[in-house]
Structures are given as C-alpha cells and as structure tokens.
Amino acid sequence: MKNEKRELIDKDGLRVDGRKKDELRPIKIMVGVLSNADGSAYIEQGKNKIIAAVYGPREVHPRHLALPDRAILRCRYHMAPFSVEERKSPAPSRRELELSKVIREALEPTVFLEQYPRTAIDLFIEVLQADGGTRCAGITIGSLALADAGIPMRDLVVACAAGKVDGQIVLDLNDIEDKEGEADVPVAMMPNLNLITLLQMDGLLTPEEFEEALNLSIEGCRRIYALQKKALKEKYISIREEVET
Amino acid sequence: MKNEKRELIDKDGLRVDGRKKDELRPIKIMVGVLSNADGSAYIEQGKNKIIAAVYGPREVHPRHLALPDRAILRCRYHMAPFSVEERKSPAPSRRELELSKVIREALEPTVFLEQYPRTAIDLFIEVLQADGGTRCAGITIGSLALADAGIPMRDLVVACAAGKVDGQIVLDLNDIEDKEGEADVPVAMMPNLNLITLLQMDGLLTPEEFEEALNLSIEGCRRIYALQKKALKEKYISIREEVET
Amino acid sequence: MKNEKRELIDKDGLRVDGRKKDELRPIKIMVGVLSNADGSAYIEQGKNKIIAAVYGPREVHPRHLALPDRAILRCRYHMAPFSVEERKSPAPSRRELELSKVIREALEPTVFLEQYPRTAIDLFIEVLQADGGTRCAGITIGSLALADAGIPMRDLVVACAAGKVDGQIVLDLNDIEDKEGEADVPVAMMPNLNLITLLQMDGLLTPEEFEEALNLSIEGCRRIYALQKKALKEKYISIREEVET
Amino acid sequence: MVSRIRQRQIAKLLTSGKRLDGRSLTEYREIKVEPGIIERAEGSALVHIGRTKVLAGVKVEIGEPFSDRPNEGVLTVNSEFVPLASPEFEAGPPGEESIELARVVDRGIRESKAIDLEKLCIIPGKKVFVVFIDIYVLNHDGNLIDASALAAMAALINTKIFNYELEGEEVKIKLGYTQLPVVNYPISVTFAKINDKMIVDPGLDEEEVMDARFTVTFDKNGNICAMQKGGGGTFTKEQILEAIRIGREKAEEIRRLII
C-alpha cells in the first residue's frame, strides 16, 4: 500500500483501467459449474478468476469436531500457485488462513446451521487468477455455491470493497489500486437484512472518509447482488429447460 | 539419464562392472535376519544393501483405516541418509513416497488379504546402501519377509529391471547404467502365475525395444526367483536343525 | 562450552557476576501467578525469568494416550523467541524436546499418578528470559505449580546445577559460565527423601570432581528448597488473608 | 463453556446497561503497562487488561530487505497462544485465531507507519534491520487483540538498537544504543456485540456469549488505520459508526498510558 509511484486517477477522473470512481469491474458469474460438488459457482471480476465448491452437509472427520446442536461451517480460501505474479507455494500462507477465517465468519450468519446437527458444510474457494478483491469475490460466489447446494439460508451474502486511491474514494479496487492506493475497505453484507457480515480495513482513512467508503461498498454490494440473483436464475432456467426437453 | 558421457559397454560387449548384457549382478539373500520383526529378509545385489521387515497382521492405528472385509497392506520404502552419494534428508522424499506406493501395489496381488479383516500388515524396506534397482530388490525381499512372517500368499513376487545402455538392451542396471543409460524398465511378477505386478519405465524405447526389455526382465525375475526359494529353504533348514539338535 | 576466552574467576575467587564459588544467584519465587491455570509459579534466578503452569488432572486428548491405572504427566519446556540473544524460532528445537522429557522424568517420581487414572496432568514451562540453568529453575517452579494445583506429591522437587569454571567447582552457573566453563552438572532431587530425580552432565570432569560437583548441587538444592517452601507459604497466607478479610 | 444461564444473565444485565463485573458498556477493565521487563530483548512490555496478560518482546536482527522495498527495514509480527495461558490453547503451529491477531496488530503498526522503516535501512537492497515482534499471551481473560496491540506498541517504544558503523559492507557493532524510530502510536479498541448491545473490552465470559467482535485501530491523529470484524455474527452500519465514535475516544485515553 501507499507508495505513490504513479497516477492512479487521471485528469478526467478515470482510473488505470478506465473506470469511473463508482464503477464496478466487468463481472461474470456462473452457478453449478462442477459436477462432483454439491454446489458450485464461478466468478470473473476484472481479471479475477475464482471458483467455489460446497460439499455437505456431510459427516465430520475427525468426529470430535462435530457439534450436537448444529452443523459446522468450514471454509478454505486458497490460491493456485500460478494465480499471482510470483509463483506461490501451495502450502497455505498466513494470509490465506486469515482470509479463510473471515470468509467463514462472513457466511456463517446466513446459514441455518441448526438444521443439520453433527454435520459439516465445507466451502472451498480456489483463486485461479488474482486481481485484487479476491476475498470479496470469493464470498460472493461462496454464498452462491451454498445456495446451489440447497443449504437453507436467511439471505445471500454479497461482498465488495471500496477504498482510497489518489485521495479519492473509489469502488472495487483492482490489483494495482489495492497495492498502490491508500486504503482498502472490504465489506460483506446480507442485502435484504441490511446486516454487515465482513468488515476489514487497512490503510489510512479519516472517520468521514471511512463512512464514505462504507456507503460506496454497500452500493457496490447491491449492484453485485443483482448479478448473483441473475446467475442463480440462469442455473434454474437451464435446469428447467433440461427437464422440459 | 542419458548424458552419454562415457562408454558403458566396451568393444567386447562387457559392461562397466564386467558383466555380460544378460547377466545379473551377484546376489546374496538371507531370510529371518531380525529378531523383533514377524518376518524379515536382507539382500545384497551388486552394492545394494537392503533390509525388509514385516509386522502383522496387527491392529490398525488409527482405527478408521481398518477395513471390515480384509487386511490393509502398508509399505514404507525408505533410504538411510548415508545410503547415497550425497547425504539424504531422513524425511521421505517424493520419490520414496511414489516407490512405497508402487511396491505396495506390486505385492498386494499376492497376499490373501481377506484372511485378516480389520488388521494391517506393515512392510518396511530400508535401503542401507543404494546402487541402482533398489525398488526391484526391495520387492524381492519384501515378498520374502511376508513369507517369513507366515502371511499366506498366492505366489512369491520377484522383481528385476532391464534397460537400454549404449543402444543395447541389458539386464539389471547398476547405478551408473541407471543414471547414464537410455532407459530403465523395472518389472515385478508372480513367477508361477505369470502375472506382472509392477511395470514402470523411464527413458526412451521403441515398442520393439520395450518388448525385448520386458522379456529380459522376466528372464531376470525367473533367475532371482530361484535364489529367493533357496534363501527361504535355508531358513527352514536352519530352523529344523535348531529344532532337531 | 570450553573456549577459555576470558577469566571467569578473578584473583579474589569471585565470579563474573561477583558471586563466591558456592553462592546461588538472587532468587525470587512466586506461586499462583496466573488466574486460568490450575496451578502456577514464577521464578527469577539471576536474569532467568521463567513461568510455569499446571492444568489438570483433566481429560486426555487424544484419548488412546490415557492409561487405565494412572494419570499421565506431560511436560512442555519452551523458550520465548525473545528469551535469548538471537531470536529463537517458536517451533520447539531438539534441545527443548529433550529438556521437556528430562524435566517430566524429574517430576514424575514425586506425583501420586495412580490417584487420577485416565487423566492427564499438563505442565507448561515458558522461559521468558534465559540466563543459564533454565531446566533447573523450570523444575523448581514446575513442582511448585503442581503443588499449587493441589496435585498430591511425595515431596517437592528442587533442582540446581553445579559445574566447573576456570578449573574450580562452582554452584549455579550463569549463562557465561555455562557457555565458557568446563562442565555443567544439573541435578534435581526430592530433598526430604534424598533421592535424585534428574542428573545430566556435559563437559569434562574427573570422577572426584564430579562427586564434588554433585555434593555442591545437592547443597544448592537444599537452599532453594527453603525458598520454595517460603513461596508456597506466602501464597497460603495471602489466600487466608483474602478469606479472612 | 459458559452455560446458557450465564449467557441469559449477561444479556439481561446488558439491557439495563450493566455488566457482570460492574463496568459500564464503554468501560475498559484496569490497564497496566510494564515496559522493559525482558532486558535481553531489544524491547519488551507486559500488558495487563484486567486478568488478561500479554507479553510482547522485540528482537532486532540484520537481514535482507524485500526486493520491492530495498530502502526499508522489515517488520514481522508473530503471536503465540502458549498453552500455559488458557485450557483452550494447544501447543503447535499458530491457529487461525493467533494468526488473525498477529495480522491485525501488524496492520495497525504498518498502516499507521508507526515505525519509520526507512531509518532501518543499512545498505539499500542488501542489509536492513529486521524487527521481530513476538506476542506471547500469558493469561487469556478476553480481549487479546487490544492487549496485544498495546503490548506491541509499548515494546516498540521501549526498543533500542545497537549502534553500528559500516566497514565496506560489514556491519561493525559500536558501543551504545539508539532508540527505534517510532513515529506513530496506533491503538486498537475492540467491541463485542451481545444481543444487539455493543460493549467495549469484552472479558472472556462475554466473548464466550458474544455474537460478533469488531476492532478498530486509530493512529495518533485519530485516523483509522485498521479494522477487523470477527465472529459469526453481524453488525448494522449504525453500530459500526457508533463504535468508531466511541473507539476514537477510548484510543486517546489508552494512548496516554504509553506516551
């Protein structure tokens, strides 16, 4: 963060990839992309390419981890060795372990875990190509993979970051903006219930700037939520077509 | 493999250690060499010095690995740190893990695993000195250690490699031939049932050359099989002598 | 050990820290210093700062380690990364693993393990600052933490080292004496039963020198034993005061 | 585990603005800072928040800079949940709680530029000072993040580096010490949400029944330099913004304990 080496917003107010300040990157979402998983989803957001799969509810191994009154939700966020500029060792880094935890905690509030006591619901998120904002994109498709697996949920969870770049609050930072910008605020929420399920921040913001960034993140979440619903619908339509033909 | 630095077969058709093309290295086999193990065997083949021990059938730890209808055969092929030119770390390498798997699969077909449900039969192979062809020599004494442990078997398993050196198909490659030759084809078989239980190949061979190498390996196996039987017999004779005196 | 770089005992017979040959370093002991642990103790001995905690008797995980007829005593001796000159990796070193074993075996003889079948008693010793003789100081407070946890014991265990420095047998070596001296003899004992529970030695000693060092260690143990009892008493007095006020 | 009865008790008290130990919702337990207690470390501090005890030690060594920051020293924060501190902690490599804690503390220090890392460069691209902060939890009675962040900062403020001179590319140690260049003072404030009430500095019993946790870190100018939501619950936007208002004041108060 924060070595201002180059101009990240030009004199016309456009960003390094030509976007306006409150503009999302192009997003493509697909649901039900893997045949083995109980649920799965795939997203391209900018150059991010991320895939998620859910297995479960299923038996817990080792058994002493099972809970008598509810399911446990487990999450593994993992990056492919070739997903980043310099090859990443396949062993999980401290960053990946932290993100696995916060992603799990971003999705836990929405799942009716008490309906499946003594079981585990496993969510695996694999970043195939990383371009900034992978945790948010991972949450967005993680909740779709849960829905695709038929896990009962209070709401979808959708995530988007805002941040500060060249002194201005902008939406959905890409890799360069994330690395060279001044702050990043990833937010996840349940859009219908208006509840925040993930909130992190690094960088430096005044409380006022933070509030602006938070509001912008939430706006971004709402827009991505529309895409989530569309992707889910497409899956069901294609199933109906399959069934009807 | 394959940096032809020196001549591996001389003008008289003799190899670096003076052998003819279809000649095995000197082999010495002993059965029942360790007092703790349920079965054990030792081989010297060229400069290879390898020892094998079998424990079992015994209880399985951890228990969830046990199978209700048959024993599990486990195998660990491992090299002593001082067994090779440059000291080897004692932690198992990827090569050792692969060889443990293929050796286990070479011996599995011969064992009546269904006679010992819920148990494990553990085979440990320790390479004390390595000189090329250790997996084959390990299989040869692995099956003897199983026999020595009284595990019921369909047949002995015997193994031998052939390969291509200086353009010619030769039997039982030593370390130099393995490293500088053109191809290596390790083969294991059940000699009475005429079934192949291990087959690997690396290097480059035409299909015709491969067939020649396979036939030569099988011929080598048959000769080593005679030595296996002799070693087993010697063990029983020495036991009988002990009992009778 | 043993690169005689500097004079460790001056012409007045005083050591690098001004002590006489049979003098202990200043020692401060406190019992019951941690609220979560079932028992705890803290020691400063020279610049050593070490803390110990006992949890148990408690359930054993994993369960197959439990013994049907007695408790298992487990011990972890561990050094904080900042406790030594050069930062130590937090992963346990071979030295820490050995010391964990010998400390456990120094305390095992005193605990009535048979009173708590199928349970574990866990002792954790954390070296916050190391100044030579940490294993002995760790045993001294380890036995206090056991007592503080109410574990029934035959006797306290107390430990102290003697050694050879500049050709002379001295008591309670500090870090410099340990590293540059000629020998170190750590001893633990049950002072009332007159039984040795830990004895190690490294360096070079004649049998006569060893006997002298052993006698001096035992003398040191007896003096520290008085401090142990005092610290225990202080804890009980303060509890009584709390109860009575 | 705190029983359901305890949980109901805590929640009931909170509705009337009270807590089990008599604190108000926005009141910290007593905080005590003992700097410099590990003489062998370049810096150290023991922090007590109530019965929570966290020791931070700083070691400074010479190492290589990151290739993309050739002119800066290196900061690494590590945390150990040693099993001495809680019946719940286990020996072994750091778990996710411990890693999260270290990374949140790290972000606060890094993003507020608390250490002037450029002053830690010895030979650009080749030799720099590496600052290791090791966080050692000694007794876990809740709110480890705030205690750890405070211990880390107090230890850094307390850190001295040996003087040196260069002979060619060799670093020769000279007599004397120089203070580590600490130029900002981030302070973390952690909230727990229990039955929709926000409380500051949760104790262990409160953490065991909380829905979610929220940490916000402020630099010396009152700017936010790190945030972390934890736990499987949720917050409303209003709760977050209120926490920031309260947290900013609390951070000011706590900062006075170390500078």
Place this chain on the structure above:
Amino acid sequence: MVSRIRQRQIAKLLTSGKRLDGRSLTEYREIKVEPGIIERAEGSALVHIGRTKVLAGVKVEIGEPFSDRPNEGVLTVNSEFVPLASPEFEAGPPGEESIELARVVDRGIRESKAIDLEKLCIIPGKKVFVVFIDIYVLNHDGNLIDASALAAMAALINTKIFNYELEGEEVKIKLGYTQLPVVNYPISVTFAKINDKMIVDPGLDEEEVMDARFTVTFDKNGNICAMQKGGGGTFTKEQILEAIRIGREKAEEIRRLII
C-alpha cells in the same frame, strides 16, 4: 463407493464389449483443450475429458541450475488434488496419488525431452530459467493422469518467457516475449483392467471397480517415454503389449488436439 451391483453391471457390460456410458472399450470421452485461460501465468491450459477438468499453469522464474546440469534449465511438476474437485480429496500436503501423478507427468515430459532445457540456460552454472508446472485438478471424474499430462503439455506449448539481456550477471527484462522451446509432445494413454478386460480412459465409476491401471506415454515419434502400472492388480504380458499397440494410435489422435 460404487456398489457391488454397479460393479457387476460394469463387468457384465464389458464382456459384451460395452460400457455404461455407451463408449467402446478403446474410446475416449470427449476431450476439450482450452489454452491460455490464466493470462497472469506464463502458460496455462484447461483440459476436459468428459466431466474431468484439470487446469495446468506454468510459471517461469530465474533460479539456479542443478550442480550436475549447469547448462540446463530446471523443470518441476507439482500436482494439487484440491478438495474442491472430489469428496475424496482432502486439504494438506500432496498424498501418494497426487505425487505419483506429478511424477508420471514429469517423466513423460523429461524423458521425451519435450522442453529444450539447454535453451533455458542464462549463465551456465549460475542462472537458468526454472519452469514450474502446477497441475490443478478441478473436477475428478476419472483418468486424471491423461488429463493432467495433456493439460501440462498444452500449457507448455502455450508458454511465453519474457525477453531479457544480461548486464554483467544481472538479468534485465526487456520488452516482448519468446515462446518456450517445446520440441517434443508426449501424450499419455491410460488403461484400466476390469475382470480381465482392458479399457481406455476409465471414468471414475470404472476406476472404482478396476483391478489395475496402466499408463503408457508416447513421444511424437511413437516411442515410449514413460510407463506406470498402478493399483493392486496384475497384467499379463500380452495385455501390456496390446495396450501399447492401442495406446500408440490413441496418442497420435490426442496429440492432434494440441499441435
């Protein structure tokens, strides 16, 4: 696990030369190759064989050569059975199946000299290009070896290395890219034996009932460059020789998909 009933069904069909999904014994499922889908990697390809999906990515870095091959670049093949791909896969260090797969793919590429490693030498004995092939299984529906070997080769063919020039011993990156020198095209063909019948390209249901597995890899000239028998069953010599005859033809067909 496929039930015994399924097993009998598969075996019975095979005796009449048929398979559950209607294929003949020597017929592959549909193969699809999508090269270049990970733009950030130097090379990549996604291979589908039926519903099996394997992604291979290639990263190229500068490193040291092996001391006994000072003039050659370094090739390393790694494989991850990520738990996303199958209910049977677990997170953690690679298991024996994954290691075997990577090593069989590696042998095919290495022994056929598919990459001209001497062209990857920058400074003999000091700096060479290191080619990392990472195989990522995304959906496991059988025959991972053939899918992985094919994905690895397609990714290599697709690999570009940045241009450079040397300033002394420093490598300076220049504009533009050069194709990785791929000079041979090994193709793996895998057989399963079920009740003494040999079938090509086993699906997962077939793998679950097979006695043994046999993989043979052919280079562009139809020579054999790797073989691997797997599984706790046996083969006759005749079965092996027949598999080689069939495999050679199959390899020709499959190779056409990538060159």
Place this chain on the structure above:
Amino acid sequence: MVSRIRQRQIAKLLTSGKRLDGRSLTEYREIKVEPGIIERAEGSALVHIGRTKVLAGVKVEIGEPFSDRPNEGVLTVNSEFVPLASPEFEAGPPGEESIELARVVDRGIRESKAIDLEKLCIIPGKKVFVVFIDIYVLNHDGNLIDASALAAMAALINTKIFNYELEGEEVKIKLGYTQLPVVNYPISVTFAKINDKMIVDPGLDEEEVMDARFTVTFDKNGNICAMQKGGGGTFTKEQILEAIRIGREKAEEIRRLII
C-alpha cells in the same frame, strides 16, 4: 508389554544377583563391532549388543562453520528409530526418545573432543567439513544408547575424507583419502535400576520393568564427559557413585573393541 509376572520374576532373580539370561548384574551381553560395511558412506559400523543391532553411517560434506566457531568443522548427530526395528517404533519425525539418544551420543563425542574439529576447517569462517553421523536402529532389544554411542565412535574411527586442494576459494577434490582426525574415544555405559538393584546393559525385557536408567560416558583418560538419567524413577547418590566406579571399568573393556 512384559507382564507383571515377568516383572516379579526379573525382580526376584535380581535379589539373588541373577538375570533372566544368566548374566551377572555387571555383565554386558556379547558385543560385536563390524566397521566399514557401508562402502558408499565415508564411515560406518554395525554394532550388535546381544540382539540389539545399530548401524551408524558417517557422511562428510562441505558446509559453513557456525559463526561463533569460524575455525572448526561441524558435527551433527541424528538418530532414526525406523519402524523396522521394533513394533513400538513409528515412521515420522524423531520422537523424544530418539532425540534424547542422539543428543547423549553427541555430547559424549563433543565434550570429549573426540574429533579434532579444527583440522576440519578449510577456509576459516567460510568452508569447513560437516560430519553427519546418522544412527540407524535396526533391531531394538534394549540399551540403544550404548550400542549407538559405540556404533558412532566405530564409524568415526573408520571414516575417510577425500583429499582436496584449494584453487582460490574453490575446493578441488584430489585423489586419495585421509583418515578423520579422531583423537579421543568416549564410551557410554548404561545402567538400569530395578527394585533398587543396579544392572548394566539392560535388555529390552529389563528396560520394560526398570524404574530408571542412568548413562555415564567416559573418555580415554577415564574422565566423565556426559551423563544422562532417564525414566520416571530415582537414584540415591550412592547408586550414582557406584555406577560411576563400575562404569569406568566397563568403558575400558568396551573401548578395546574399537581401538
């Protein structure tokens, strides 16, 4: 596990000064030393004590000295309890028994200055010989420490290092070999205490019922260079002093087997 009956039997015999296998209390089982059996190692020896078999192999490589010992070669002792040797041994990283054994053997060699480490310096501060002693237990029938210490010493005595010459800072290997400079010969003697009786060289059945173990190592001059008490029992001072008296004689006898 030896049954309680066996234990009573062993203890009862001991009170009349006898042991199950007919030995006296201070008598070793037959010791056999076979040096040089691993030709590929720089040094090696197989030691039998009764049915206990331990193989030690020595490898010598060029490496860096410790920064505080720039003029000395490096010695490392490692021990593997391979699962072949006993039903109690498990594969995996060394357990505490194995680590303790290696460290006790290491101390004996190091403290007696058995190897003249200064002679192993090639370029002060930069290049020295590193001597790896790997102890491989092949059959565990008790008293692994004495067998391992003896195998290690016999292997060191048997060790040859290649000749070399320096070209600048490059080490060029020359024809021929030089003996490792071994200048002292530490010998370990281990006692077990069973029902207050001290016995030498415990067999596995005796170890299974012993209260505690005591090892003392003597150098060639009869001085003590290492000691280690093991097991959860105790010793009186008198027992220790008696063990030292007996041990010194035993060490003399055993040393004759290797020099």
